[in-house]
Amino acid sequence: MAGPVPPPQPLPGPPRRPLLRRLRPNPLRRRTDTVRAWLGLGVLLAVLAAAPVAAALVGDSAHRHYQDVARHQRQTRHLTDATLLHDAPRHPEPGSDEERRTRYPVEVRVVTREGRTRTTRAEVPPGLTAGSTVRIWTDSSGEASDAPLTGREVRSRAAGWALLAAIGVALAGAVAHTVTGMLLHRRNLARWDAAWAETAPRWTSPM
Structure with a gap:
């Protein structure tokens, strides 16, 4: 007599490919995969290092600018x-x-x-x-x-520019990573086409 029917299992999701896993030894890994992984790690570290610096520099510059604006407004209004x-x-x-x-x-x-x-x-x-x-x-x-601008408004506007600077650095890093990924993908396709052009005659030539 057949046993109980097991409950349906969920369909497997897409394979996860964390950044560090791409750096592990793998016979199917291409050089471009390694390059892309290292570039991704480098971009991530660069963004983490540059974003706070950009936010601090832009925020400080904006704070001094709006302080001057507020001072001028208090003198003329x-x-x-x-x-x-x-x-x-x-x-x-x-x-x-x-x-x-x-x-x-x-x-x-x-x-x-x-x-x-x-x-x-x-x-x-x-x-x-x-x-x-x-x-x-x-x-x-x-x-x-x-x-005239108050001290709170000056700080708020400076903080806004600092946040925009940090976001800009993150977006620049994302764009750089995307562009390099597209270039590496095109290189893979070109190498695949070249390899297939060399191999195809062996598969299609009459015996």
Whole structure:
């Protein structure tokens, strides 16, 4: 009497070929396989070594740049009173959190540091009426502008550039490894074609 039927076994997946396994002795291994494995290992080590250095250099340079920008902004921008010349639109949801975050562009009148009166457009809270006064940042010409960069914004932007530098190094390494792999693969195909061109007549010639 037949025994119990064993449960179905999962299909074998594709063979795994870790990088270090390609460096082990193997009679079927081609020279290009060894070259590709060593190149892959070299690219990996180069990326691991270069990415932190690139991130540090780019991050430091960006930090110094944005510090200079923030310093210049603090010297050329200042808070001043602005008088609305028109009513600001009302938000459709009064009293909501969205209303407190929303700002509308409205034409306002400001007085520059030189004592000149000029008009500009500034972002103001909704619902303000003409004649209301708000505090806005203006540049040296009296044009409405953003507030100077804070220390936190300077660090955030510098960190962003540092991260982009590290990612750029990793992408460059991936591209280099892919291109060399394609070149080695083409060389294998060319050698295969040459070997087959030499062997094919022996298989197809009449006995």
